[in-house]
Amino acid sequence: MDEGPYAIVIGMMGAGKTRVGREMASMLGLPFADADIEIEKRIGCTISEFFASDGEPAFRDVERDLIDDFLGSFGGVFALGGGAPMTPAVQDSLRGYVDGGGKLVYLMADPAEAMERANRGGGRPMLDGDANARWKALYDVRHPVYAELANVVVRTHGMTPQMAAKRMIDMTNERTVNVTGAGIEPYAVEIGEGMLGQLPNVLGDKPVRVALIHTQSVRRHSDRARTILRKAGYDVSDIVIPDAEQGKTIDVADGIWQRLGDEGFTRSDAVVGLGGGACTDLAGFVAATWMRGVRYVNCPTSLLAMVDASTGGKTGINTPQGKNLVGSFYTPAGVLADLRTLATLPNDIFVEGLGEVAKSGFIHDPEILAILERHAGELRDFDGADFLGTPLEDTVAELIERTVRVKAYHVSNDLREAGLREFLNYGHTLGHAIEKLEHFRWRHGNAVAVGTVFAAELANLTGHLDRDVVEYHRELLSSLGLPVSWDNGSFDDVVALMHKDKKARGNTLRFVVLDSIGHPVHLDNPPMDAVEEAFERIRRP
Numbered sequence: 001m002d003e004g005p006y007a008i009v010i011g012m013m014g015a016g017k018t019r020v021g022r023e024m025a026s027m028l029g030l031p032f033a034d035a036d037i038e039i040e041k042r043i044g045c046t047i048s049e050f051f052a053s054d055g056e057p058a059f060r061d062v063e064r065d066l067i068d069d070f071l072g073s074f075g076g077v078f079a080l081g082g083g084a085p086m087t088p089a090v091q092d093s094l095r096g097y098v099d100g101g102g103k104l105v106y107l108m109a110d111p112a113e114a115m116e117r118a119n120r121g122g123g124r125p126m127l128d129g130d131a132n133a134r135w136k137a138l139y140d141v142r143h144p145v146y147a148e149l150a151n152v153v154v155r156t157h158g159m160t161p162q163m164a165a166k167r168m169i170d171m172t173n174e175r176t177v178n179v180t181g182a183g184i185e186p187y188a189v190e191i192g193e194g195m196l197g198q199l200p201n202v203l204g205d206k207p208v209r210v211a212l213i214h215t216q217s218v219r220r221h222s223d224r225a226r227t228i229l230r231k232a233g234y235d236v237s238d239i240v241i242p243d244a245e246q247g248k249t250i251d252v253a254d255g256i257w258q259r260l261g262d263e264g265f266t267r268s269d270a271v272v273g274l275g276g277g278a279c280t281d282l283a284g285f286v287a288a289t290w291m292r293g294v295r296y297v298n299c300p301t302s303l304l305a306m307v308d309a310s311t312g313g314k315t316g317i318n319t320p321q322g323k324n325l326v327g328s329f330y331t332p333a334g335v336l337a338d339l340r341t342l343a344t345l346p347n348d349i350f351v352e353g354l355g356e357v358a359k360s361g362f363i364h365d366p367e368i369l370a371i372l373e374r375h376a377g378e379l380r381d382f383d384g385a386d387f388l389g390t391p392l393e394d395t396v397a398e399l400i401e402r403t404v405r406v407k408a409y410h411v412s413n414d415l416r417e418a419g420l421r422e423f424l425n426y427g428h429t430l431g432h433a434i435e436k437l438e439h440f441r442w443r444h445g446n447a448v449a450v451g452t453v454f455a456a457e458l459a460n461l462t463g464h465l466d467r468d469v470v471e472y473h474r475e476l477l478s479s480l481g482l483p484v485s486w487d488n489g490s491f492d493d494v495v496a497l498m499h500k501d502k503k504a505r506g507n508t509l510r511f512v513v514l515d516s517i518g519h520p521v522h523l524d525n526p527p528m529d530a531v532e533e534a535f536e537r538i539r540r541p
């Protein structure tokens with residue numbers, strides 16, 4: 001969300017909207033505004049006086065106008081009066097705010113505490129008479145409306161204002177995408193700071209032993225996960241695998257099967273994969289195969305794993321012949337994308353992940369492309385050490401959520417890749433060949449980026465795509481620091497590898513190309529001279 005309040009706080013009188021909202025704003029270094037205070041400035045008297053002179057309907061009109069003004073122009077934390085969300089026009093505005101990515105926080109205090117605070121000092125026209133009875137009656141009417149409108153609910157019982165503000169910040173950073181569909185046990189992809197803390201909730205109480213599979217490079221995060229798991233009472237086996245594609249092999253899987261056997265892992269035990277996409281692919285493969293399938297949770301720590309690899313249940317390993325040639329569709333019990341892990345992610349690996357983000361924009365969500373365009377410079381200069389708590393974190397969280405939504409849409413409708421899901425493979429037909437020919441020294445997201453330019457060229461040569469969209473691929477990807485050309489292999493070698501692509505059928509090569517942005521189509525068996533010419537075009541820098 002680029003414009004409008006960072007967060008809007010709603011809730012009952014006395015819930016602490018002003019106190020906690022102000023605290024939250026100050027922690028974030030943002031301005032704070034309270035609608036009631038702003039209204040008093042606008043009407044030139046107290047709200048009680050205005051109620052007495054003009055009545056509640058006139059007050060609600062002023063309130064509605066002011067809220068609309070602030071929705072369009074105020075960038076901080078905005079607390080509304082308790083009755084504001086009851087006005088239908090305000091409800092419409094708040095729904096629009098949430099639909100546009102806004103965070104509408106329902107601050108829920110303990111009723112006794114809230115009543116006591118609401119009564120303190122008087123001056124609340126809505127509580128005239130028996131204040132507690134009035135508060136309760138209002139609560140009965142307002143609570144369902146608040147709960148329906150808000151996309152974040154924060155319970156503050158027993159918390160200091162500082163604790164509640166911190167909780168609001170953590171919760172407003174959380175985003176959830178649900179994956180459902182035929183053949184899928186529904187699960188959630190939870191995105192936000194501190195998500196690793198949810199591991200015990202997602203694993204549940206059936207597993208006694210948990211295999212925590214990770215690489216050395218994410219030790220800091222796996223240490224945290226191990227502590228969380230041990231505190232929750234699990235018997236944790238810490239399993240370190242070789243980094244990146246070296247971990248996606250049958251030998252590594254075999255080593256883990258041996259350990260699981262030696263350590264008495266049963267069918268009710270579980271696997272946690274914590275790391276980049278290579279690690280989550282391997283961990284998922286182990287989970288899918290151990291005793292024909294045990295529960296597993298993915299904790300992606302790279303951008304690419306957060307936006308793509310951790311969701312959808314494609315698990316697998318490479319073989320000497322090619323990429324991901326052995327594996328299964330096996331759905332995780334949950335995905336916890338803890339943004340804190342990005343603090344250690346090197347710049348080049350973050351940028352690589354943007355390749356899959358852009359792919360999802362090209363095939364399905366043009367708003368992703370618009371966000372990438374608007375923030376290209378900041379994204380290209382990503383520095384994990386200086387990332388958390390910045391506006392860039394919010395941008396990245398939105399990109400992750402949107403990209404996971406694209407993935408969830410395709411996976412939910414076609415888990416086993418009978419057709420629709422193949423669109424997620426945009427750019428991969430050449431991309432996987434490049435990775436293999438480069439002996440995996442080229443990163444996956446970089447290879448996919450070049451692969452999307454190749455697919456765009458092929459679409460242009462076969463009459464699907466206008467030239468300017470091909471050039472748009474090059475411009476956008478280059479602006480993000482991604483490669484758009486590759487010249488380190490022969491056409492014959494590339495074609496031989498393309499025949500091993502999982503979209504190929506018999507001797508037929510199959511590609512995903514675009515008709516226009518957001519409209520992918522299948523392209524089966526295109527003329528080989530067009531494939532070769534598209535390849536020639538991506539060889540030129």
Ligand SMILES: NC(=O)c1ccc[n+]([C@@H]2O[C@H](COP(=O)([O-])OP(=O)(O)OC[C@H]3O[C@@H](n4cnc5c(N)ncnc54)[C@H](O)[C@@H]3O)[C@@H](O)[C@H]2O)c1
Binds near residue numbers: 279305312324342346
């Ligand atoms: N299953 C799927 O649907 C799917 C989708 C896309 C990609 N993939 C697979 O994912 C892999 C690519 O994923 P990737 O780009 O994450 O590569 P990767 O797993 O090789 O990770 C990249 C590097 O970053 C390191 N790293 C990861 N998180 C880190 C962190 N927070 N701090 C420091 N270092 C960190 C890793 O150890 C590794 O060295 C490929 O094998 C690809 O085939 C699978």
Ligand SMILES: O=C(O)C(=O)C[C@@H](O)[C@H](O)[C@H](O)COP(=O)(O)O
Binds near residue numbers: 312502
């Ligand atoms: O989830 C999918 O389906 C994808 O194709 C997502 C791809 O981005 C991803 O790289 C996937 O691992 C490729 O799968 P493969 O079947 O082509 O090996």
